[in-house]
Structures are given as structure tokens and as C-alpha cells.
Amino acid sequence: MRVVIVIDSFKGCVSSLEASKAISDGVTAVFPNADIDVVPLADGGEGTVEAFIHAVGGQLISTEVTGPLGEKTIGTYGILEDGRTAVIEIAAACGLPLVPLKKRNPLLTTSYGVGELIIHAIENGCRDFIIGLGGSATNDAGVGMLQALGFNFFTRENKRIGLGGKELRNIAKVDFTHVLPGLKQCTFRVACDVTNPLYGNNGAAYVFAPQKGANEHMVKELDEGLKNFANVTRRELQIEIQHIKGAGAAGGLGAAFLGYLNGVLAPGTDILFKMVLLEEKIKKADMIITGEGKIDGQTSMGKAPLGVAKLAKKYEKPVIALAGSISRDEASWLHEVGMTSYFSILNKPMSLDEAMKPHITLQNLTHHTEQLFRLLKTTRNCN
Template sequence: MKVLIAMDSFKGSLSSKQGSEAIAAGIKEVYPSADTKMLPLADGGEGTVEALVEATKGTLFTVPVIGPLQEKIEATYGVLGDHRTVVIEVAAACGLPLIREEQRNPLIATTFGVGELINDAIERGYRDFIIGLGGSATNDGGVGMLQALGFQFQDRHGKEIELGGQSLKDIRRIDAENVSPALSEAQFNVACDVTNPLYGETGAAYIFGPQKGATPEMVEELDQGLRNFARIASEDLGKDIQNPPGAGAAGGLGAAFIGFLQGELKSGIELILESVKMEEQIKGVDIVVTGEGKLDGQTSMGKTASGVAQLAKKMGVPAIALAGSITEEAADLNEIGITSYFSILTKPMTLNEAIDPDTARQNLQVTTAQLFRLIKAFKQ
């Protein structure tokens, strides 16, 4: 029996590696000599660096950067096992979890630290980047990141603007003369699963600003700043950063990557599966086990389980999905490649009980063992 375990994390409970280990233990209860290969995964959001570095036996680097509230923090990025590809989660340098809820303020929050992470990797000689855009606390259009990379954003007095979304309205000129030539050699593949424009009613400020602490008045100010940023970028550099799908992702970081760094926005899970060469990983296995904390209507729209299952179906390999909770909408997942899916809950329990790491680990192991007992019975 050869099994590929390709799990996302159970957010707030188990990492993808911990979940994979519990599943492997359940399989070994039934098939002690089973060949279980664990491939921790993520969809471009939280946990992407950890999962990809673990899956490819890569390396982590931790460096001091300016955090979202312009304070010094330690942020970590990874280099994959190919010794060539850097993976960065922007949330490591400007994420919501770095700020207490009462301190959230996208008027002052900055992406400067993201640029510092990129700079550090470039100085080490790396040129290929995977960027995960999820979870930012910012709405500065990526200007902070670009400032760290050498772009200058000047006000009407020729002075560099301050950090944070509140300063975007002050931009009158953009200067790229001090940008390192090495940056033009870099290639950015950006994991992004939203299509919002930079500004407007469906843009970064109106759609994502409130969850980052923006009041209605702040939202209006931030949106006007993004409009001004887009106008100056068009006038000075001839760049359209408003209309590309995903420009409004992560408070406008999508626009910065598209317009200033020639980044290519891709489906998060497709980018991740491509990076770990998933098709090659599936070749020759008998069963694929995947899953995540919740299977619902969103799962089929670019989540880990659906991406893994679609490739498994393409290669004629059955795929089992395990999850903490499953909604009625998950029934559609059978059509896209998940052979069967199961909740790991073994009895009625509260959410807090279910996400307790020890409980979740035990439930994953028990459910997996029971499933493979059934598989073994049919094989005999």
C-alpha cells in the first residue's frame, strides 16, 4: 500500500505537518508496512512558507524588518529545496495577527517589511519568488514595500511621503532611479485568489479595509489615496495598476507586484502544486489522502483539497478528503475528483473541544485507521 498524504493545515488547531503525521499513524495501524509519503501543503495563505519548506526540505531565514505598525519585528521566509526559489508570506511582515485588534489602523500600517524580506533574499542571490498575499493588515497599495525596494514617492514639496495608507493621497511624483538593477532580474509568482480592482466600491479599501480596522471615514480616505496612487503611476510610469484582476489584493499589494515588479498573479493552490511537482508526487501511489479544517462551497474554488483531488482524478488515483466540519455544499466535491470525504469528529463536541490539538490529532488518527480497515477488508 502506497499512500500520498497531501494535507492543508487545520487552521487554529494542527499544522499541515502535524495533520499528516496523525494520518500516517492511522494508516500504519492497519498497514504497518505501508509506504506513506507526507507532503504538507497550503493554498498560498497562512502556513505556506512552513508547508513548502517542509515539503521540499528547504531552509528558513529569519531577519529583522519593520512591522505593520512601523516597529521592529522578526520575520521569516523560506527557500525551497531546489535552492533557488524563495517563498514569502506577506503576513509575516505586515499581517493582521501581528497587531492587537484594538491597534489595527490601515492609515498607518505599512508593507515596508515585505520589501525588506525581498531585499534580503536578493542580496543572498535569489531571483525566483513565490509570494503569498493573504492576511495583510495594510492598505498602502504596496507603496511601503516599493519604498523599501528603492522606489521614491514624493509629495508636492519633493519630499518622500510617510509610511502608511494615509500618505497615498500626497503622492505627486514616482521616481524609480534608485531601484537596484538586480530587482529587474527577479521573477515574482504571486498566489492570489481574489480579482478585486485597486480602488472603488469593490476595491481594496471598501472590501477589505473594515476587517483591518478601518472606519467608514477611513475607508473613504484610503480609497481616495489609492485613486491618487493609480493616477500618478499612470502619468509618471505609464502603468495601469487599477484594472488588472487582483490589483486590490492585500490592500493593494497586488497592484504593486503587477505594475512595478512585473509579477504574475496565479491561483494560490495551482501555484503551490506546481512548485512541489504534485503530478510527479502522485505517480505510482494507490491512494491520495487530503483535507483541511472545513470542506464547504469554497473548497472547490481554489482550496487545497480540490486542487489535489483534481490532479488525482486526472491521474486515475482515488482521493479521500478529511475535515473537521463538512457543509451540505461539499457534495459537489465528488464531481471534481474527491472520491469520498469524511468528518473526523467522533462524537458531538464544541468547536473549542474539536480544535484542541490533541483532540484533533486523535480524531484524525482514529478516523483514518477506520477508513483503511474498510479499504483493507475490500482488498482481501
């Protein structure tokens, strides 16, 4: 019995790895000798480094970097088994949890520490980067990161700008003289599902800045700054970053990676699936288990379980999805794209708070998996 487990995290409850372990326990309770292959999911947010290291091997590296408010903090990233690929979650250096609620102000916060993590990885021999965009406390268009990497931004008075989103309106020109030479040898794969433009009603400031502490006046100021940065970039690099999908991700860090570092944007799960040869694993599997906290309309918009189902259909493999809750009307069409069946793991009426307790979720995942595989075993014996 070959089983591939590719399940997303249950947001706010259990991680992809924790859910996978619970499911594995349910499988082995029925098939003790089952060959189980766990592929933890990573979408570019929290858990991206952990997922890649678990999937392909590697080690965690910690170093002191500049935090979002300019203070020193410890940032951790991963170096994969090949020794040249670094996986960096930008939140490790400029994440929202690093800023106390009362101090959240995207006019002041900086992405400088992200650049320091990149430099540290380059010094450790890395030239290929997987960047997880998600959870930033910043809205500085990645200028802080670029400053750390040697890009210098000047005002009309030829003064070097400071740090933070408030400085974007002051940028008049860019000096590339002192850019870190090693960057020319680096590639950046940017893991992110966000496709927002840099500025405007759907841009980084208007959509994401309020959750980072910005009021209406701040949002307007930040948006003007982002627009100015785009205009300067067009003049200096002949690149129209406003129209690059994902430029507005992580407070505009997407624009910096895609426009200044020649990054390529892709969903984190797509990058991971290719690296771990998921298609080959599914091709050889007897059963695939996928799922997430809630299966609904968003699942149909390209989330991981959908991708898993399509791969399984390609090779006519059965795939079961487990979820905390399921919107039947929005999920039923998944059968058409390859989902054999899907099940809620809830075993009795309960409040959302109770259902989201980690130990309850893990118990239910194990229990339901065991019951499903008991049925599968009986069916196999009957054939």
C-alpha cells in the same frame, strides 16, 4: 501501498503538517511499510514558508526589518534548496498580529519591511521569489515595500512622501532613479486566491480595511488614496493596475507586485503543486487523502481538495476527503469531479469549541484514517 496525503489546515485548529502527521499515523497503524508522501498545502497565508520548505527542502532565515508601525521586528523567510528561490510571507513583516488591537490603523501602517526582506534575500543570492499575500495590517498599496526597494514617491510640492496609507493621496510622481538594480534579475510568483481590484466597493479599502482597524471615514480616505495611486501609476508606467485581478490583495500589495515588479498571480496551491510534481505523485499512488476543516460550497470554488480530486480522476485513482464538518447538499457534487468519498471525523455529538481542540482533531484524524485503511486492507485481501 503508496499513499499521498494532501490535506489543508483545519483553520484555527491544526496546520496542514500536523493533520498530515496524524493521518500518516493512522495509515501506518494498518500498513506499517506504507510509502507515504506528504504534500502540505499553502495558499499564500500563514504556513506558506513552512509548507514549501517541507515540500522541497530549504532553510529559514531571520533578519531585522521595519514592522508595520515603524518599529523594528524580526522577520523570517525561507530559502529553498536550490539556493536562489526565496519564499516570503508578507505577514512576517507587516502582518496584523504584529499590531496591538488598540493601535490598528491602516492609515499609519506600512509594508516597508516586506521590501527589506526582499533585499535581504537578494543579498543572499535569491532571484526567484514566491510571495505569500495574506494577513497584512496595511493598506498602503505596497508603496512602503516599493520605498524600501528604492522607488521614490513625491508630492506636487516635490517632497518625498512618508509611510502609511494616509500618504497615498499625496503621491504626484514616481522617481525610479534609485531602484535596486538587482530587481531586474528577479521574478515574483505571487501566491494569493484574492481577486479584488485595487479600489472601489470591492477594493482593498472597503473590503479589507475595516478588519485592520479602519472606520468609515478612514475607509473612504484610503480608497481615494488607492485610486490616486492607480492614476499616477497609469501615467508613469502606462499600466492600468486597477483592472489586474488581485491588485487589492493584502491592502494593495498585489498592485505593487503585479504592476511595479512584474509579478504573476496564482493560487499558492497551484505554485506548490507544480514545484513538488504532485501530478506525478498522484499518478503512482494507490490512495490519496485530502480534506480541510469544512467541506462546503467554498470547496467547489477552487479550493485545494477540488484540485486534488480532479488530478486523481485524471488517473482513475481513489481519493478520500476528511473534514471536521461536511455540508452534504453543497458537497455531494464532488463525486462527479473525482472525489471517491468524503467523511466527517467527528465521532460523537460535541460543541464546536470541543471539536476544534487540536488534540481532539488530531486523535479523530488518526482514528478515522486507521478505520478506513482497515476496511481497505480487508477489501484488498478479499480480491
